[in-house]
Amino acid sequence: MLQDVNLPFGLDEYRSRLAKTRVAMAERGIEVLFVSDPSNMCWLTGYDAWSFYTFQGVIVSLEDDPIYWGRNMDTQAARRTTWLDEDHIVPYPDNYVQNPEHHPMQHLAEVLNGRGMSNSRIGVEADNYYYSAKADQSLRTSLGRDDLIDVTGLVNWQRAVKSAHEIQYMRIAGSILELVYEHIGNVIRPGMRKNDLVAEILHASITGTPEHGGDYAAIVPLLPTGADATASHLTWNDAPMEKGAGTFLELAGCFRRYHAPLCRSFFLGTPPPEVVNAEAALVEALSAGIDVARSGNTAADVANALASVLAKYGIDRGGARCGYPIGLSYPPDWGERTISLRPEDTTVLEPGMTFHFMPGLWMQDWGLEITETILITESGPAECLLDVDRSVMVFD
């Protein structure tokens, strides 16, 4: 580790993360874990760069320090952002990049061989964006083994309960997003081009606070209007926003890769009765969900509390989950891909868990989002990390 690496957490915290991961590895009988999820890589080592578009990973064994393995030009990012020493940073040559003749996993197999790891019980994150079918096949062929073990989510599950320092980063991310919403309220006007609103949102999100600059969120702003708001994941266009339609804002504040998402909605003109009804339903249902989001209750309890209030208002979300854990993340998803707030998920909630409680409504002709980032506390209902009025903002 270089003298001037500015790690977001102390070495103790990385060591304790590694220890937790090793316990989980041992429980699954894994001796060597190949971590390709960039969020898991960062959580374990500090590695932080937009290099995940080429193959890379962190090799975790039961005793030695983790090894960063990646494209030659990206090893410099490992030197600049991780606590690893030179012996634990391993490059592959650039002609392995996007070249059908040489797959990077062939090189990884050589590294595992060279370090005496190729006969170990090896775990991989087989259902991750950054571990393709071809990568898996290439690694198996190169190792001459067909018994790699899928441990998708093993590290993600260790991230579910946040440390005090992580929660502090999420609070900062939340304070940034509070300023963004304040700014939105000041600049929206009918006739404004949608992209011009996004420019304001991104400017405020990255400016952050005087003390803390903003980082990029793992998902860009989603803010469809009117009929487009029936679709959950549209981004934006450059059409003027006209009166007579609603728009939802799906945004997150981000600080040092830690996210605090929160959605609000606005209407240009007078909202129709079905939107007013849905707003009342969502606000009441959110409170009901937050009230049961307590240590010892389950993910399902939260989903059921929400659904029963919405049902009272005649609203059915069609089986869509209503939340997921959040924290450290890289594109394309800011969720942690472990727990889901849905009736089938009986995971028990623990203090320090953080969720985006996200009951989006995407109806036949319109959509509405009012959501919260919540923290499970020692006792009592969950704490909302942000303080933003839940009402639909109305602009005339």
Next chain:
Amino acid sequence: MLQDVNLPFGLDEYRSRLAKTRVAMAERGIEVLFVSDPSNMCWLTGYDAWSFYTFQGVIVSLEDDPIYWGRNMDTQAARRTTWLDEDHIVPYPDNYVQNPEHHPMQHLAEVLNGRGMSNSRIGVEADNYYYSAKADQSLRTSLGRDDLIDVTGLVNWQRAVKSAHEIQYMRIAGSILELVYEHIGNVIRPGMRKNDLVAEILHASITGTPEHGGDYAAIVPLLPTGADATASHLTWNDAPMEKGAGTFLELAGCFRRYHAPLCRSFFLGTPPPEVVNAEAALVEALSAGIDVARSGNTAADVANALASVLAKYGIDRGGARCGYPIGLSYPPDWGERTISLRPEDTTVLEPGMTFHFMPGLWMQDWGLEITETILITESGPAECLLDVDRSVMVFD
């Protein structure tokens, strides 16, 4: 297709893309192609949403229209952004999302079965971010077949030569980035926090021009300073930019998902002799590369022309490729992942191909990037799509 879908291209263009793709499928003996690369999905159907963090795809057969298959809540994005009719939009239920009990690929197998496609010769994009090892295994198991054919890049290769309309979008993206660089020149000052510069960059990128609003680039701004600039893919922090260090700016303009990247560098204070030498080398080497980037020459010719000028100045890029095709893209990469400008790649250049000619220098103590987006023309050297002074910007 709904009446008010605002497709970026006419139906004729989509039909001609589909026809090209089918010729390539037939050449490979593929009857059914499962397309999971979001850029390929968009290129074929217009589909445009940030929904690629859950499994989705486009099923292309040799005769019937393509089928969008995705999470229930995202089928509405297919209705809002594609030319497909209702019979060609197929949802899977939300409890398949990030749930170890049900993989979406089990549902895809049912769809293929139901449409009489499960015994066809099926091609998949096995080396794509959005087609994980687990997805592949789940699809094989569910179909009871182990003979899926890897045709990674099949659609990407059809995208290499751009249509006039695509080039027009890239010119618009370029005109947006020209304004961004003009704005950067106006706002940089020593002591400015790095994130505040990024806020300005993103604001200008998304504001775009009075006629054309900006879209999000597939890669966020990369702009490391000083020793950090030895690493190619660092993003930013909130430290003030001090005098005595250089920073490179890796940025793209984006319009309706079409990219025009261009990198420039700046120095606060007086650049040291090695940076001045490298600047002269890069400017001369870029010209040499652009001059041989002609129809009929090869990708290797461009790489070799660049390298021989750099060698004259004593600069060795350590085998790193110096460019890649660009156009339509989604995160995490704005390249097309087909051709690489490197000595081993003998692909013949054709009119209408577009590249990010990208000879980044990441040296021992500093880094420098001066790059161009180029268009291969009918005759003569490549055309630069943007007009931005290549000099290192110096601020005192």
